[in-house]
Amino acid sequence: MTTTTRAARDDEHDATGESSEIGGSHDLSTWATLKRGLELSPELVKGLWVTVALAIFATLGKVLIPFVVQQATDHGILAEGGADVDFVLRAVLLAAGAIIFTGLAQYVVNVRLFKAAESGLATLRLTAFRHIHDLSVLTQSTERRGSLVARVTNDVDTISMFVQFGGIMLLVSSAQILVATILMVFYSPILAGVVYLCVIPLVVLITKFQPMLGRAYGAVRVRVGELLGAVSESIVGAVTIRAYGVENRTEQRIDGAIENHRAAAIKAQIRSVIAFVSGQAFGGITTAIVLVVGTVLAANDQMSLGQLLAFLFLVNLFTQPVQQATEIFNELQNAVAGWRRVIGVIDTPADVSDPGEAGVQLPRGPITVQFEDVAYSYPGGDRVLQDVTLTLEPQTRVAVVGETGSGKTTLAKLLTRLMDPSEGRVLIDGVDLREIAFSSLRRRIVMVPQEGFLFDQSLMENIRFGRPEAENEDIELAMTELGLDPWLSGLPMGLATQVGQRGESLSAGERQLVAIARAYLADPDLLVLDEATSAVDPATEVRIQRALEGLTRGRTSVAIAHRLSTAEAADVVVVVDKGRIVAVGPHHELVNAGGVYTRMHASWAVQQQG
Ligand SMILES: Nc1ncnc2c1ncn2[C@@H]1O[C@H](COP(=O)(O)OP(=O)(O)OP(=O)(O)O)[C@@H](O)[C@H]1O
Numbered sequence: 001m002t003t004t005t006r007a008a009r010d011d012e013h014d015a016t017g018e019s020s021e022i023g024g025s026h027d028l029s030t031w032a033t034l035k036r037g038l039e040l041s042p043e044l045v046k047g048l049w050v051t052v053a054l055a056i057f058a059t060l061g062k063v064l065i066p067f068v069v070q071q072a073t074d075h076g077i078l079a080e081g082g083a084d085v086d087f088v089l090r091a092v093l094l095a096a097g098a099i100i101f102t103g104l105a106q107y108v109v110n111v112r113l114f115k116a117a118e119s120g121l122a123t124l125r126l127t128a129f130r131h132i133h134d135l136s137v138l139t140q141s142t143e144r145r146g147s148l149v150a151r152v153t154n155d156v157d158t159i160s161m162f163v164q165f166g167g168i169m170l171l172v173s174s175a176q177i178l179v180a181t182i183l184m185v186f187y188s189p190i191l192a193g194v195v196y197l198c199v200i201p202l203v204v205l206i207t208k209f210q211p212m213l214g215r216a217y218g219a220v221r222v223r224v225g226e227l228l229g230a231v232s233e234s235i236v237g238a239v240t241i242r243a244y245g246v247e248n249r250t251e252q253r254i255d256g257a258i259e260n261h262r263a264a265a266i267k268a269q270i271r272s273v274i275a276f277v278s279g280q281a282f283g284g285i286t287t288a289i290v291l292v293v294g295t296v297l298a299a300n301d302q303m304s305l306g307q308l309l310a311f312l313f314l315v316n317l318f319t320q321p322v323q324q325a326t327e328i329f330n331e332l333q334n335a336v337a338g339w340r341r342v343i344g345v346i347d348t349p350a351d352v353s354d355p356g357e358a359g360v361q362l363p364r365g366p367i368t369v370q371f372e373d374v375a376y377s378y379p380g381g382d383r384v385l386q387d388v389t390l391t392l393e394p395q396t397r398v399a400v401v402g403e404t405g406s407g408k409t410t411l412a413k414l415l416t417r418l419m420d421p422s423e424g425r426v427l428i429d430g431v432d433l434r435e436i437a438f439s440s441l442r443r444r445i446v447m448v449p450q451e452g453f454l455f456d457q458s459l460m461e462n463i464r465f466g467r468p469e470a471e472n473e474d475i476e477l478a479m480t481e482l483g484l485d486p487w488l489s490g491l492p493m494g495l496a497t498q499v500g501q502r503g504e505s506l507s508a509g510e511r512q513l514v515a516i517a518r519a520y521l522a523d524p525d526l527l528v529l530d531e532a533t534s535a536v537d538p539a540t541e542v543r544i545q546r547a548l549e550g551l552t553r554g555r556t557s558v559a560i561a562h563r564l565s566t567a568e569a570a571d572v573v574v575v576v577d578k579g580r581i582v583a584v585g586p587h588h589e590l591v592n593a594g595g596v597y598t599r600m601h602a603s604w605a606v607q608q609q610g
Pocket of ligand 1: 404
């Protein structure tokens with residue numbers, strides 16, 4: 001592989017520009033990383049010895065050429081009593097046959113390595129991907145999500161590159177060096193010694209050069225990250241940039257990033273070329289020295305002409321892989337870095353773990369919710385919830401209200417077990433959430449987020465996410481029960497309408513309707529609703545309210561209410577203030593009690609009038 005392709009791949013690898021690490025695995029040594037990496041992908045080493053044996057056999061084909069040259073020269077061309085053409089022909093035919101066999105072996109080696117690499121890395125991707133789903137939303141939050149995606153894609157790709165190409169080169173090169181050495185020693189131990197003496201300066205050079213090259217490519221990756229950051233920000237923020245007329249500033253930033261990337265890439269390429277040229281020069285110098293020493297040996301009858309010719313071929317076979325060592329080490333370095341990042345994900349303990357088979361399976365039916373002395377603090381942060389003790393009776397409609405940042409969403413995340421409390425317990429029907437099997441928990445509790453995620457499929461398929469085994473008729477019935485038929489008939493293709501990426505071809509209100517329908521189809525016993533804040537047109541608003549009526553009827557529901565009209569309609573209002581529950585009761589009791597709720601409601605009422 002050329003240095004250019006490697007550089008291009010390096011760029012691609014860091015296309016995410018991510019630098020943060022999850023877990024502590026970035027401290028792992030190279031050996032520990034390789035060991036853990038191979039443990040996680042056992043397919044990589046399964047049957048490796050067969051591949052190694054085949055690689056050695058395949059290399060014999062290459063070594064055969066110098067051997068045949070020597071035999072043909074010494075016993076054919078220079079045969080006593082004149083050139084023996086028959087002998088040369090036989091030797092060549094034999095060699096051709098052997099080369100076909102060894103070529104086949106080479107093919108098998110490549111196929112075996114590709115298969116092992118792909119299976120091993122598929123296992124690694126799966127393990128990492130599954131584990132990401134076990135990590136709580138907290139670990140996956142905000143900027144880390146992008147880097148998590150990179151770890152199951154780009155980082156695994158760097159490993160794949162090494163295992164497939166670097167791995168093959170490493171195997172073939174080692175076998176080539178080994179077999180060439182044996183034959184060189186067989187022909188002339190003195191010349192073999194000369195070749196090994198010549199290797200020493202190159203090895204020293206490679207060891208010195210390698211870290212420099214690594215740093216240079218590292219710098220390119222940083223620049224690529226900056227460049228992508230600048231470009232993506234300018235695209236995502238295009239509207240704001242245009243609105244404030246700051247195109248110039250954005251362009252300057254991108255121009256600067258492109259220039260920095262260009263300079264870093266050229267620097268790295270020049271270092272690569274120096275490494276490559278040094279390797280070539282080493283090959284040439286070694287051949288020259290061998291030629292001089294060999295001629296002296298041949299003149300003293302310590303070597304035949306055929307042996308000297310064969311030796312020159314062998315020197316080439318020997319120096320070629322040594323020259324490639326820099327490249328192989330680069331591949332290895334990249335792969336180890338990739339492995340480290342993937343292992344970082346896999347070895348991050350899941351903070352919300354599924355009790356699995358041993359977990360409690362709760363029977364269906366109305367749900368009672370209890371919070372017992374619950375406190376919560378985000379890692380490294382202060383308490384955002386404390387002393388939360390609360391009982392919610394079955395089939396009540398609860399509205400949680402509070403100022404922004406008071407802890408409402410945190411409360412909802414604890415109730416749906418997206419996170420576990422730092423202190424205290426959350427119970428449903430008297431059972432600690434931590435003891436309930438995920439399968440049972442997810443059937444009984446459903447959260448309707450502010451912006452439910454929509455997949456690039458039809459409306460029907462998006463709603464089916466609520467209950468994957470649901471028939472089309474169930475979905476149609478659900479829509480009718482929620483009063484959504486008039487809306488559907490207004491859409492170009494009804495339930496078959498495609499929603500576009502992330503539901504971009506639907507309005508914000510329509511996306512909420514899909515989220516509601518999805519939850520209705522799931523038919524949970526406890527609903528946790530994060531009320532959307534986005535304003536929608538009055539007709540859609542009425543539709544949403546009606547659908548929500550249908551969704552919450554007969555279930556226990558907890559809504560994080562941003563509109564106090566929701567609180568007015570609820571059976572119970574829970575008022576959260578600075579992480580504590582300060583009032584619980586129906587709207588009519590709280591609204592005149594003179595507390596936080598009274599103030600909130602008064603200012604909301606003024607806003608409504610305005
Ligand atoms: N992932 C997080 N990491 C650290 N702190 C967080 C995180 N999420 C929320 N917080 C903090 O926890 C506190 C409570 O946040 P929460 O989102 O529960 O409030 P909220 O009442 O739902 O607010 P809003 O009405 O604005 O959605 C806030 O001070 C917030 O800054």
